[in-house]
Amino acid sequence: MAIWKKWKAKRFLLDELIKRDFKKKYKRSVLGIFWSVLSPVLTMLVMRLMFTQFFGRDIPHYTTYILAGNIVFSYFRDSTSEGMNAIVGNARILSKIDLPKTLFLFSKSVAFLMNFIISVGVFLLFCAFDGIQFGWHFLSLIVPVVLLFVFNLGAALFLSTFYVFMKDVRYLWSVFLRLLMYMSAVFYRIDGYPEQIKRLFWFNPVYVYITCFRQVALEGRVPSAGLYALAAFYALLALCIGLWVFKKQEDKFVFYF
Amino acid sequence: MLSVENVKIAYPVGDILDVGLKETLIRRLKKNYQVREFVAVDGVSFHLEKGDMLGIIGHNGAGKSTLVKAIAGVVKPAGGRIRREGKVTALLELSAGFDPDLTVRENTILRAAMMGYTREYVQQAYDKIISFAELGEFQDRTFKQLSSGMKARLGFAIAGLIDPEILILDEVLSVGDSGFKKKSEARMKEIIHGGAVTVLISHSTRQVETLCNKLLWLDHGRQVVFTDEVKLYCEAYEEFMHSKKLPASREQAEKMAAKQAGRQKAEREKAARGEAQKLEAILANGKNEQLARRALEILCQKWPDLVRQAVEQPIEEFHGKKDD
Numbered sequence: 001m002a003i004w005k006k007w008k009a010k011r012f013l014l015d016e017l018i019k020r021d022f023k024k025k026y027k028r029s030v031l032g033i034f035w036s037v038l039s040p041v042l043t044m045l046v047m048r049l050m051f052t053q054f055f056g057r058d059i060p061h062y063t064t065y066i067l068a069g070n071i072v073f074s075y076f077r078d079s080t081s082e083g084m085n086a087i088v089g090n091a092r093i094l095s096k097i098d099l100p101k102t103l104f105l106f107s108k109s110v111a112f113l114m115n116f117i118i119s120v121g122v123f124l125l126f127c128a129f130d131g132i133q134f135g136w137h138f139l140s141l142i143v144p145v146v147l148l149f150v151f152n153l154g155a156a157l158f159l160s161t162f163y164v165f166m167k168d169v170r171y172l173w174s175v176f177l178r179l180l181m182y183m184s185a186v187f188y189r190i191d192g193y194p195e196q197i198k199r200l201f202w203f204n205p206v207y208v209y210i211t212c213f214r215q216v217a218l219e220g221r222v223p224s225a226g227l228y229a230l231a232a233f234y235a236l237l238a239l240c241i242g243l244w245v246f247k248k249q250e251d252k253f254v255f256y257f
Numbered sequence: 258m259l260s261v262e263n264v265k266i267a268y269p270v271g272d273i274l275d276v277g278l279k280e281t282l283i284r285r286l287k288k289n290y291q292v293r294e295f296v297a298v299d300g301v302s303f304h305l306e307k308g309d310m311l312g313i314i315g316h317n318g319a320g321k322s323t324l325v326k327a328i329a330g331v332v333k334p335a336g337g338r339i340r341r342e343g344k345v346t347a348l349l350e351l352s353a354g355f356d357p358d359l360t361v362r363e364n365t366i367l368r369a370a371m372m373g374y375t376r377e378y379v380q381q382a383y384d385k386i387i388s389f390a391e392l393g394e395f396q397d398r399t400f401k402q403l404s405s406g407m408k409a410r411l412g413f414a415i416a417g418l419i420d421p422e423i424l425i426l427d428e429v430l431s432v433g434d435s436g437f438k439k440k441s442e443a444r445m446k447e448i449i450h451g452g453a454v455t456v457l458i459s460h461s462t463r464q465v466e467t468l469c470n471k472l473l474w475l476d477h478g479r480q481v482v483f484t485d486e487v488k489l490y491c492e493a494y495e496e497f498m499h500s501k502k503l504p505a506s507r508e509q510a511e512k513m514a515a516k517q518a519g520r521q522k523a524e525r526e527k528a529a530r531g532e533a534q535k536l537e538a539i540l541a542n543g544k545n546e547q548l549a550r551r552a553l554e555i556l557c558q559k560w561p562d563l564v565r566q567a568v569e570q571p572i573e574e575f576h577g578k579k580d581d
Contacts, residue, residue, distance in 0.1 A: 005375065012379075013370040020359060020367055027358050093354035096347060097371055098330030168277030251333045254326070255268040 010100065017107035025111060036115045037122050040071050044126075047187045055188045061218055064123075064130045068213040069186035071119040072144075076152055076206050077177050079112040083156025084163045084170060091257040101250050102243075105160060109153045113145075120145065127217055140222045144212035147235040151205060154238030157246040164253050184210060205234035258342040259305045259328065259423055259454045265336035266298040266323050266478075296478060297323040302337075303473055303483040310455040312465030312487065314494055315475035321458045324475070325349075325425055328456060343422025343454075344373060350427075351412030357401035361392055361411065364400050368415050382418060389444075390414035391437070410437055417444050423454045462491040476503055482510070492517045 026033050044067045052062060059065050086104045087094065094101065120141065127134070162169045184206045190198050201207045208231050215223045269292050284290040298320040305311055313321050326332040327339060329347045355364045365386055369379040387393055390410045395403060403411070426445075449455050449468075459465050465472065465487065472490050474481040481503055484490055492514035493504050499520070504510035539548060 006373075008375045009370070009373050012374070012376045015376075016367045016370045020356065020363065023363075024356070024358055090354075093371060095326075095331060096329075096349060096354055098345075099371055162278070166278040166281060168279060172278060252269070254332055 010103070013099070014103050014107055017103060018110045021108050021111035022114060025115070033118070036118050040067065040074055040119050040122060041126075043070050043074070051187050059189055061130050061132060064127055064132060064217050065214065066187050067123050067126050068217060069184065069210045071116070071123055072148065072210045072213060073181055073184055073186055073206060075112065075116040075119065075148065076155075076209075077181075078115070079109060079152040080155045080159055081170070081173060081177065082112070083108045083152070084159040084173065086156065087160045087164050087253060088167075088257075095254050095257045101253070102157070102246065105153065105156055105246075109149065109156060112152070113149050116145070116148075123213075123217075132217055133220060135220065137216055137220065137222045141213065141216055143228060144209050144223075144231060147231045148209045150235040151209070151238045154235070154240070154242035157242030158238070161242075161246045161249050164249075164256050180204070180206060183207075186210070202230065205231075205238070208234060258307065258340070259456075260340040261301060261303050261324075261328070261337070262339070263337040264298060264301045264324070264327060264334045264339060265296065266320070266327055266332060267294045267296045267335040268323075268332075269293070270295045298327070298334075298475070298478045301473075301475070301480045303471070303480075305454045305456075305471065307452045307454060308450075309471055310449060310457065310469045311471040311473055312469035313456065313458050313473045313475060314460075314462060314465060314491070315481075316498075318477075319475040320478040321475055322427070323478075325427070325456065325458060328423070329425055341423055345423040345425065346372065346416055346419065346421030347425040348413070348416050348427070349425065351416065352405065352408035353412075355400050355408065355412070358399055360397050360399055361387075361403070362396045365411065365415060368412075369419075372415070372419065374419065386411075386414045386418050389418055389440070406434065413441050417441065417448070420451065421448065421453055424448055424456070426455065426457045462494055466491045489514050496520070 026035070044063065047066050047070070048063060051066075055062075083105060086108045087101060090104050093099070094104075124138070159169065159173065183201075183204055185201065190201055208227065212223050212227060212231060215221060215227070281290065301320075301324060303311070313324065315321050323332065325347070327334050328341070329345050330339075330341075355368065359367070362383075365383065366379055369382070369386075370376075374382075387396060390407070390413070392403075392407060392411060395407065400408070457465065457469060469487055471483070471485050472487045473483050474490060474494060482490055490510055493510040496513040496517035497503060499517075500513075502513075504513055
């Protein structure tokens with residue numbers, strides 16, 4: 001009975017935190033939730049305009065190609081760089097009340113997941129414009145969405161721990177993200193590279209998730225078990241490391257607020 | 258029930274705060290990265306039962322706030338054990354931790370959720386909270402639009418309207434205007450007398466003396482005494498503030514308390530004598546009887562016993578002179 005009540009109270013807190021994080025994300029912009037539709041589309045249009053001459057000529061459905069890379073990368077970027085702030089941003093309340101700190105990260109991640117689901121909707125819309133054949137295989141997109149959520153949550157757990165102790169992690173991370181964007185083949189194809197370099201791309205989890213989306217939309221097939229295994233491996237690895245680091249350090253957070 | 262057993266709390270100091278990742282790496286490489294441990298509280302034990310009210314006294318930096326944070330569960334002790342039976346509510350910095358961009362309603366529900374209540378309970382208590390805080394018209398305003406008094410009122414209403422089993426107070430809180438102050442004080446008394454375990458941090462020994470039935474005296478993180486002889490040790494603490502010597506035993510504490518009582522009496526007499534001298538000066542110079550009588554009246558109200566004694570003489574002289 002007591003456990004049930006405790007769980008219900010926790011569930012209530014989580015619901016309210018998710019609501020807050022989602023509301024706060026849109027409260028300050030006039031466009032509100034429409035922004036999460038507009039933002040990836042605008043980026044895609046600019047990239048299309050800039051790069052069609054260089055890369056687009058030999059990539060079929062270049063719009064879809066860019067958009068797939070863009071929504072996945074944006075989700076990773078926003079979820080990690082904002083999720084990093086989940087603990088420090090709530091420092092005042094966390095130094096007053098003993099709360100389960102992982103909830104704060106989870107709620108932020110869920111708010112970003114909802115945002116991502118909207119972007120996936122936009123992505124599907126553009127697939128239709130781009131003349132992509134729809135089929136049952138599109139349902140398999142649920143797998144990379146779930147895995148990406150887990151991966152981002154793990155990364156945010158890890159980063160938010162470091163951010164409590166070292167405040168410059170935020171700037172270093174934004175630099176790293178810019179580099180990672182160029183390494184994730186968002187707007188170019190990797191076909192031209194030699195085999196050894198192509199293999200290196202599989203070490204980039206974000207590229208793996210982008211590929212899951214592209215195989216479904218552009219190649220019209222459910223990704224192979226190998227790709228899923230790799231995607232799942234990265235997700236679980238990120239979550240395990242993130243949780244382990246976070247749990248090990250969370251009792252010390254209060255001394256650094 | 259709240260039981261603290263041989264608790265030790267330590268936190269890191271040194272090169273840790275505000276040093277970034279780059280700086281840390283460089284210092285590590287140069288091998289001049291230093292982190293020490295600061296023991297803020299050590300060897301503190303006490304036990305409280307329902308209805309007990311504990312006053313914690315000690316100089317600034319004695320570890321009072323750190324200990325209280327550990328009781329609230331925010332800081333985990335490095336050693337020892339804290340056992341609590343029931344929900345802990347800390348009434349500290351009431352208006353901190355609200356979200357400025359959310360409305361009063363959203364903030365209220367979120368804070369209540371953070372304090373560990375279920376949705377049903379909060380829905381049922383919500384109207385009570387808002388009417389207690391007198392914010393009925395402001396429910397849909399964002400939090401940053403409220404005045405600081407309103408913020409504190411809401412903070413108190415949320416924390417105070419529920420029935421905490423363990424209540425932590427930093428000084429006795431008085432927020433808002435006099436009307437709200439009265440209401441909040443009444444509510445606080447209700448909680449305290451309603452069988453909660455209460456812990457009060459205070460700098461005023463008078464407050465501790467009148468409110469508490471248990472006393473914990475901390476000095477540099479160490480427990481000087483945990484006792485129910487609140488009055489005796491409060492007086493000894495006052496003496497300690499002068500002499501800076503800690504009592505090693507109960508006898509010593511008694512001596513200190515006696516010394517403190519003597520000092521207090523001497524101070525009062527000195528003040529009375531000073532006033533009497535002023536009065537004499539008025540009598541000698543102005544010979545304004547009305548003024549002198551008024552001054553005397555005021556003094557008599559302030560120090561009824563001592564002043565009358567000290568002042569009787571000049572009054573008679575004054576009357577005598579007049580007769581001449």
